[in-house]
């Protein structure tokens with residue numbers, strides 16, 4: 433039998449097989465609240481027989497949404513909307529559920545994908561001022577983000593913690609922190625988006641500091657027996673950017689702090705990325721059966 437269908441222990445969570453449904457933004461929320469769309473989408477996936485269902489990138493603050501239609505978990509209303517969805521799903525499915533907690537940083541305040549995905553400046557409807565490690569926009573010509581100061585960093589870290597505490601109340605089995613695809617925590621990691629001259633920028637150790645602080649703070653409030661994981665982009669696919677060597681150092685630092693798994697993706701940090709898209713471009717070819 434394929435290894436795919438064998439059980440896996442994930443932290444203290446027993447998974448009956450190794451199929452994990454990746455987080456997928458639906459851009460179908462209202463004021464951060466899940467709607468019937470999410471019940472249909474997640475409910476359908478929850479009947480698929482996979483072992484673990486990951487709820488889409490869920491913003492820890494309103495300004496951390498990629499678009500105005502993203503799901504959030506920053507207040508009682510957004511929590512209640514997720515609770516309603518999960519209650520219905522749990523009536524019909526025993527599938528374990530994880531949630532991806534996220535802050536989009538400089539890639540926030542954009543139009544939904546089917547309307548062009550372009551940045552909405554703060555003076556237009558559905559737009560707001562974005563924040564980032566440094567005041568460097570994602571694309572030339574965009575309204576620049578404001579560099580987070582000490583107070584801003586504390587607010588963001590505490591928002592991740594508060595969302596994780598809400599996730600505990602929701603009975604979520606695992607939390608994944610989003611440090612991939614060019615969003616805020618990735619923006620701290622990459623030298624292309626992080627030009628800070630304080631202890632959160634410069635050396636690799638400094639660039640990893642804020643994402644690791646967020647990890648530690650979330651790990652401290654999420655029940656120890658339930659896994660906390662991190663999604664990363666293994667490379668920016670761009671000269672002078674985040675790369676495999678730095679990802680390995682980050683993964684080792686996370687492992688030492690009790691990170692249960694790393695979900696490796698790639699890219700998303702810069703429009704100048706050069707991705708050699710083709711079969712298996714993100715992973716070397718490997719035997720179909722583990723030794």
Ligand SMILES: Cc1cc2nc3c(=O)[nH]c(=O)nc-3n(C[C@H](O)[C@H](O)[C@H](O)COP(=O)(O)O)c2cc1C
Nearest residue numbers: 454455456457458488489490532610612613663697
């Ligand atoms: C509609 C859509 C929404 C997505 N939203 C997210 C997301 O919220 N968070 C995330 O980390 N990745 C997101 N992704 C990337 C997926 O999680 C996944 O990595 C990608 O679809 C590749 O799938 P594969 O690994 O099965 O090839 C999204 C992808 C799609 C197609």
